[in-house]
Each structure stands twice: as structure tokens, then as C-alpha cells.
Amino acid sequence: AQKITQTQPGMFVQEKEAVTLDCTYDTSDPSYGLFWYKQPSSGEMIFLIYQGSYDQQNATEGRYSLNFQKARKSANLVISASQLGDSAMYFCAMRDYSNTGNQFYFGTGTSLTVIP
């Protein structure tokens, strides 16, 4: 079974609008971490935001927020006030102790295009 599922291969958003990128995860461990990374065309994976499974509040980092719904096993990324520079691939990732706890499991990514 897929550990991380991103069902939106591509998304478009108007500049200055908000956009939600979907992510669902699968784990039976009570302790896990959820991450979002941005990968522009240059290739580098840029860390955006982290949510721990025991965190009571949704994580926020500037224009990024994570809509964490534990019962539904979803961790959607919300980008507010989109900018042209937000156009990139976005990956959701999870780390748990189901294997050795050493690796991230990544989704297949969502390509976001911001339209001027």
C-alpha cells in the first residue's frame, strides 16, 4: 500500500489566490512526522513545513499552513496569496517507525502553476 498519496498531478491557481494541495497518508504507528517540500525546476528539494502526529495545532510557516486531519489521515498544504515563484512541484512526505524510522516516504507530487 502507498504510504503517501497525492491525487492531484497538476494544479493551477490565480496569482494572489489561495490553493490547497492534497495529501493522504497511511501508517499504523502513533508517532510519525509529516513534511511538505517544494521542488522547483532547479531540482533542489526545499523544506516548507512540518507537522508531528502529536501536535495539537496545525502547523503554519508564513504563507504555508498544514491542514492536519488525523482521523482522516490527511495533511493538506494550503498556500495563501500565491506568487509566481510558487510554481513548482510539491511533495508530501512522511517519516514513521514502521521500517527502521530512517527514511522518508514521498508521494508522487503535485505540479503547481501560478497564473498571472
Added chain:
Amino acid sequence: GAGVSQSPRYKVAKRGQDVALRCDPISGHVSLFWYQQALGQGPEFLTYFQNEAQLDKSGLPSDRFFAERPEGSVSTLKIQRTQQEDSAVYLCASSLAQAGVSGIQYFGAGTRLSVL
């Protein structure tokens, strides 16, 4: 340097050739990871080092893949007798944390390997 540095950025190899990919992690980071990212996919875990110890190599696809980190800093991923299916971007990441689900991984820009 301030970030994770990988070299070369691009490598073209003839089938059967050996290649070596270098990763220079963030100074002081204990953990180092290698990932393989096929075109249009998310990164997939290859191997993990804690200092100089290779604690997990469960993701290495075959015995042609070998990684080392002899002094606990720079790491090299070596692929022997390259095959066309080895063509991918190889990403290196480092993390300050030794273990735990909350350790943020910081990635380099990757090495794009093309095997002809």
C-alpha cells in the same frame, strides 16, 4: 557551505561504466541520506548513514550500488556497471537529528545521471 552540495550536477555515462556521485552535507549534520528520483516520481530511499556508520541500506536496488561516508562527513554513492534503468536524479539529504520522526532533512540539488 550553507547547504548540501552535490557534484557533479550532471553525469552522462555509457552503459557498463562505473560512476561516483559526491555529497557534502551541512556541517555538523549527523545523518545523511541518499534518494533516487525517477522522472515524474517522488524520491525513493536508498540508504542512510549516522556519522560514518551505514545503518540502513535497504533501499539500494542491487549490489551494483555502494555508498560510503568514511569520515562521517562527505559521502560517495558509487554505481558499478551502470545500466539504463539507473538513469535518474540522485538526491542527497542531511539532518541534524540522529533519529526520530521530526528530523527535517535538507536536500541538495541532486545529480542527474543519464546512462546511454
